[in-house]
Amino acid sequence: MKANELTMEIKELNLTYLMLAQQMVRADKDMAIFRLGISKDIAEILAVLTPGQILKLANSNMMLCRIRFDDNLVLGMLANYGKEKTMMQSHAAILLAGQPVEEIS
Amino acid sequence: MAKKSVVSEAKEIQTAIEMIDLGARLQLLESETSLSRERLIKLYKELKGVSPPKGMLPFSADWFLTWQPNIHSSVFADIYHYLLTHADCRGIAAIIKSYKLYLEHCQMSEMEPVLSLTRAWTLVRFFEGRILQTASCTQCGGHFVVHTHDLYSRYVCGLCHTPSRAGKTNKSRVAALTSIAATSPAAPIAS
Numbered sequence: 001m002k003a004n005e006l007t008m009e010i011k012e013l014n015l016t017y018l019m020l021a022q023q024m025v026r027a028d029k030d031m032a033i034f035r036l037g038i039s040k041d042i043a044e045i046l047a048v049l050t051p052g053q054i055l056k057l058a059n060s061n062m063m064l065c066r067i068r069f070d071d072n073l074v075l076g077m078l079a080n081y082g083k084e085k086t087m088m089q090s091h092a093a094i095l096l097a098g099q100p101v102e103e104i105s
Numbered sequence: 106m107a108k109k110s111v112v113s114e115a116k117e118i119q120t121a122i123e124m125i126d127l128g129a130r131l132q133l134l135e136s137e138t139s140l141s142r143e144r145l146i147k148l149y150k151e152l153k154g155v156s157p158p159k160g161m162l163p164f165s166a167d168w169f170l171t172w173q174p175n176i177h178s179s180v181f182a183d184i185y186h187y188l189l190t191h192a193d194c195r196g197i198a199a200i201i202k203s204y205k206l207y208l209e210h211c212q213m214s215e216m217e218p219v220l221s222l223t224r225a226w227t228l229v230r231f232f233e234g235r236i237l238q239t240a241s242c243t244q245c246g247g248h249f250v251v252h253t254h255d256l257y258s259r260y261v262c263g264l265c266h267t268p269s270r271a272g273k274t275n276k277s278r279v280a281a282l283t284s285i286a287a288t289s290p291a292a293p294i295a296s
Contacts, residue, residue, distance in 0.1 A: 030192035030202055034184060039191060071246075089214035090176050091264045094247040097183035101191050 007061045014058035017065045022046050022054070037068050037096070039103040068096065114140070118148065120197065125149055127204060127222045131157040137197045137226075162223055166236050169228060169250050172263050177219040178228055179249045179262075181207045182239055185229065186248070200226055 001009075024032035025047045033043050049057070057064065068074075069092075077092045117138045124134055125148065134145045149157045169178045185203040188194055194202055204225050211218040220228075228250070231237040239248040240255075242262035249262045 028202075030188055030194045030199075031206060033192045034187055034206060040193065087176065087264060090180050090210070090216075091245070091247065093180050093210055094176075094183050094249070094264075095245060097180075097187045098241075098246065098248050 010061060010063055011058055014060060014064045015054065018046070018049070018054045018058055022049060033101075034097075037099070037101055039101045041104050042102065066102065068099065071095065071099070074099075120201075121145060121148055122152065123201060124197075124222065125152045127201065127208075129226075130162055130223045132162050133223050133226050162227065164227070166231055166252070168224075169231070169237060170252065172268060174219055175250055175263055177207075177211075178224070179239070179247070180210060181220055181225050182228065182232070182250055183248055184210075185225075186239070197226075200229055 021032070021036055024035060025043045029043055029047070032038075033040060036043075038046075074092055074095050077088050077095070117140055121134050121138050121140060124137070131142075131145060131149065134140070134149075135142060138145070140148075146157060168174055181203060184206050185199060188199050188203055192199075200222075204220075204222050207220065207225070208218055228237065235253050237250055238253050240251045240257040240260045241248050242265055243259055244261055244265040247262060247264075249260075251257055251260065
């Protein structure tokens with residue numbers, strides 16, 4: 001993949017992510033805070049972004065969303081499709097819900 | 106007594122409808138809304154087509170500690186605590202939202218929702234009454250529902266250390282047997 005193809009993909013993903021996140025926050029803020037794993041402040045900012053601002057934010061060579069399973073264990077659990085697949089997912093959900101949110105520092 | 110507001114009553118009916126759709130029992134509706142019992146029964150009949158079930162609510166705190174219910178209630182409890190710490194909702198609104206998220210989780214991972222809304226509400230009341238609380242597992246760090254006065258300094262959850270007969274309920278055994286019967290047609294009987 002060439003460098004400019006890569007940046008195009010990142011830009012597209014950023015745009016999709018921001019638009020979906022905004023839609024989620026506007027539909028139900030509390031549930032969006034849980035689903036996205038973000039703090040209340042970030043959710044409030046997302047809700048009031050204008051389309052122009054979203055476009056400007058998305059136009060970057062850096063990804064705007066982040067992987068949430070930095071813990072080795074969560075990664076292992078999501079990847080490990082053993083005998084008890086459903087319980088693995090529950091375990092992952094319990095661990096994800098216990099993780100700190102993404103906050104404005 | 107303050108005059109009853111029509112708008113707030115409409116909101117309460119809306120919440121009651123939502124709760125009935127999620128499977129709430131009458132006692133829950135009575136304690137979380139200020140609508141009269143007669144109106145709630147009427148509403149219940151209109152939505153479900155049958156009279157609300159009578160009898161006591163499940164009241165055992167030990168139910169939440171058996172293996173499968175413990176996993177399910179821990180998923181719910183963790184979502185609920187997440188919403189309380191990071192979002193604005195409180196009380197019954199938080200319970201309804203976390204219960205919806207829990208149902209979604211069950212749907213995504215294709216499992217039967219073991220926890221009912223009434224049980225979820227009971228669980229929250231047990232937390233408030235300090236009968237149950239959550240403790241973190243020393244192996245995975247996840248939070249699980251436990252008795253308040255138990256020793257949990259070296260607590261290991263039911264998922265890191267699965268008991269030998271965990272999840273082997275009668276229902277799952279029947280399902281397994283029927284799937285075996287479907288894949289191997291009558292081979293053992295012939296011998």
